[in-house]
Amino acid sequence: xxxxxxxxxxxxxxxxxxxxxxxxxxxxxxxxxxxxxxxxxxxxxxxxxxxx
Numbered sequence: 001x002x003x004x005x006x007x008x009x010x011x012x013x014x015x016x017x018x019x020x021x022x023x024x025x026x027x028x029x030x031x032x033x034x035x036x037x038x039x040x041x042x043x044x045x046x047x048x049x050x051x052x
Contacts, residue, residue: 005039012037 016035
């Protein structure tokens with residue numbers, strides 16, 4: 001998962017734990033799951049919303 005930079009390590013850890021738990025609950029047949037939280041550079045990140 002990529003997020004704009006600015007979260008604390010504790011926030012990123014809590015998110016990865018919650019996301020992993022949700023995936024385990026909804027994908028019970030999967031034997032291996034990995035979660036990786038990465039910071040995006042806000043200067044390099046560009047976004048376009050059509051119709052906004």
